[in-house]
């Protein structure tokens with residue numbers, strides 16, 4: 001599959017690129033918003049990059065792709081307005097562009113709490129609401145979607161093992177970004193994840209086995 005990686009220069013996005021760079025099954029296109037990032041990303045074996053910003057026009061970025069891995073986000077250092085323009089409206093714009101350009105597959109990096117914005121602290125509610133709106137548009141779209149909802153992300157090395165469920169009953173612990181990247185890539189082709197949203201954190205089950213048992 002030709003896979004557009006959105007948020008390619010981010011913590012999770014870089015793991016995705018490295019893994020896709022080693023894959024015989026997929027060819028990555030790195031979506032970046034700063035051309036100076038492309039030299040660094042070439043180290044991962046990615047030769048194709050496209051310049052696009054989720055706050056601007058994105059149609060040219062999705063053209064010719066079979067799938068989208070959405071790992072972008074405005075982050076915690078920007079204000080609430082960027083949560084709307086990037087995490088919510090940017091994602092929705094990309095979903096619409098995918099529909100208009102015949103991209104069939106969409107894997108969304110969402111978060112625990114996005115199904116129920118009342119969950120968690122008051123300070124997180126605005127973010128959870130924005131993520132839920134984007135997830136809801138994806139669910140209502142014509143795309144074959146998977147919505148992956150990790151708990152707290154870490155920069156630790158991946159362990160390749162998770163616990164996953166439509167709704168976890170225990171949110172303790174965290175999950176390495178490297179394992180989130182693996183979950184997103186495996187979900188691309190694991191039909192058992194199609195049309196599903198699920199939560200996950202580090203656990204005892206091999207990633208593929210855990211995804212197959214959802």
Ligand SMILES: NC(=O)c1ccc[n+]([C@@H]2O[C@H](COP(=O)([O-])OP(=O)(O)OC[C@H]3O[C@@H](n4cnc5c(N)ncnc54)[C@H](OP(=O)(O)O)[C@@H]3O)[C@@H](O)[C@H]2O)c1
Pocket residue numbers: 006007008009010011012013032033034052053054055071072073074075086087090109110111112149150151152153154177
């Ligand atoms: N942090 C957590 O504990 C947690 C938990 C659950 C889910 N999540 C979700 O996981 C996502 C990924 O997290 P991460 O830490 O791996 O990401 P990250 O390192 O913060 O990277 C985010 C990426 O999004 C890109 N981006 C930001 N604004 C953009 C725009 N307007 N247009 C295009 N790209 C844009 C950034 O581009 P630049 O490189 O150019 O800045 C960056 O590459 C988060 O955004 C969040 O939604 C996070």
